[in-house]
Amino acid sequence: MNPGEPQEAVRFGKLESTDPYRVSKIISSQDSASAELRDRCISLVSSVITGDDSPRISISQDFVLLLLYILRSIDENLLSVRIANMLRDTVQRSVAIGTPEDMESYCSRMGLDMAFDPEIKELLVSIPVFVKYCSRISGFQYRLVSQVLYKGQVILRQDTASHIAREFFAEQFMRLYQSMETQAARKVLTPYSEFISTAKREYAVLRSRSKVDLGNVESAKFPPCILEYIRQVREGVNLPHMARFTMVSFLHKIGMGNPEIMEIFKSAPDFNEKITEYQVNHITGEISGTQYSPPKCAVLQSNHICYKGNDPLCAQEWLKHPLRYYLIKKKPRQKSGN
Numbered sequence: 609m610n611p612g613e614p615q616e617a618v619r620f621g622k623l624e625s626t627d628p629y630r631v632s633k634i635i636s637s638q639d640s641a642s643a644e645l646r647d648r649c650i651s652l653v654s655s656v657i658t659g660d661d662s663p664r665i666s667i668s669q670d671f672v673l674l675l676l677y678i679l680r681s682i683d684e685n686l687l688s689v690r691i692a693n694m695l696r697d698t699v700q701r702s703v704a705i706g707t708p709e710d711m712e713s714y715c716s717r718m719g720l721d722m723a724f725d726p727e728i729k730e731l732l733v734s735i736p737v738f739v740k741y742c743s744r745i746s747g748f749q750y751r752l753v754s755q756v757l758y759k760g761q762v763i764l765r766q767d768t769a770s771h772i773a774r775e776f777f778a779e780q781f782m783r784l785y786q787s788m789e790t791q792a793a794r795k796v797l798t799p800y801s802e803f804i805s806t807a808k809r810e811y812a813v814l815r816s817r818s819k820v821d822l823g824n825v826e827s828a829k830f831p832p833c834i835l836e837y838i839r840q841v842r843e844g845v846n847l848p849h850m851a852r853f854t855m856v857s858f859l860h861k862i863g864m865g866n867p868e869i870m871e872i873f874k875s876a877p878d879f880n881e882k883i884t885e886y887q888v889n890h891i892t893g894e895i896s897g898t899q900y901s902p903p904k905c906a907v908l909q910s911n912h913i914c915y916k917g918n919d920p921l922c923a924q925e926w927l928k929h930p931l932r933y934y935l936i937k938k939k940p941r942q943k944s945g946n
């Protein structure tokens with residue numbers, strides 16, 4: 609980082625390759641910039657594992673590349689998602705402070721199409737891009753029905769644009785991460801094998817301490833959608849709003865207490881105790897006085913968060929609700945054979 613530059617900075621283009629030769633060069637290079645970059649990657653990963661204060665992040669293309677190799681070598685999905693989300697937040701903050709013209713050039717460098725319209729002096733994005741990236745953000749202001757359209761595109765408020773940039777970045781980062789082979793990454797990072805095995809060991813200890821007990825409810829009888837939401841939360845995936853709502857209201861309806869529901873969210877990368885507690889208490893009626901029910905299967909299907917796969921009970925035409933699935937599974941003998 610140059611003197612005078614902000615502590616937190618983002619300078620990179622499209623995340624599209626995980627070139628091993630480039631990483632080998634960063635690792636073996638004797639110059640001070642490469643040494644500093646290596647230190648920053650190591651200290652970011654270490655601080656997340658040990659729970660120390662995370663350093664301010666300055667993101668560059670090489671920083672992201674080396675980080676991807678380190679994370680793939682450690683091979684802990686939740687850790688990777690946590691760090692992806694920290695970088696994502698840095699991207700969001702950096703985008704949010706720019707002018708609309710800055711935002712346009714910043715996003716197009718990342719490969720995200722957002723256009724500044726000089727006539728109306730607003731940022732525009734296509735409807736599919738808006739829907740894709742805003743579906744993961746809670747709040748009515750991020751729904752399509754709340755937007756103003758211009759020439760078939762969505763006019764973006766500055767905060768919406770920065771949210772889209774952040775979700776776009778996280779998606780690109782995780783896509784590259786998922787495309788990499790653990791063994792191949794470890795081979796490239798051979799000089800760091802001791803750090804990798806220590807980090808993996810320490811993270812396993814941390815993980816075992818945060819196991820969730822689902823109490824007396826029979827999780828083996830949960831429908832595939834609810835199992836998938838729980839799995840994703842534990843893996844550190846940021847659930848879409850409707851999936852969160854469905855999971856909380858389902859677990860409440862089958863008798864799980866609010867503290868146990870809160871426990872599930874504790875492994876989420878963006879876990880915020882106060883906000884989660886408020887949301888859980890709201891959905892379960894402690895604050896609102898209304899105990900919400902999970903949506904019907906048709907609603908979950910139209911929101912692309914039904915995970916029925918080949919499940920024989922979900923395949924029944926009459927199965928219209930996740931709660932019904934659970935109730936049927938709980939009955940010892942049913943004519944349907946379930």
Ligand code: SF4
Pocket residue numbers: 831832833834904905906908909913914915916922927928929930933
């Ligand atoms: S069919 Fe219904 S119960 Fe089954 S996974 Fe889909 S939404 Fe869930």
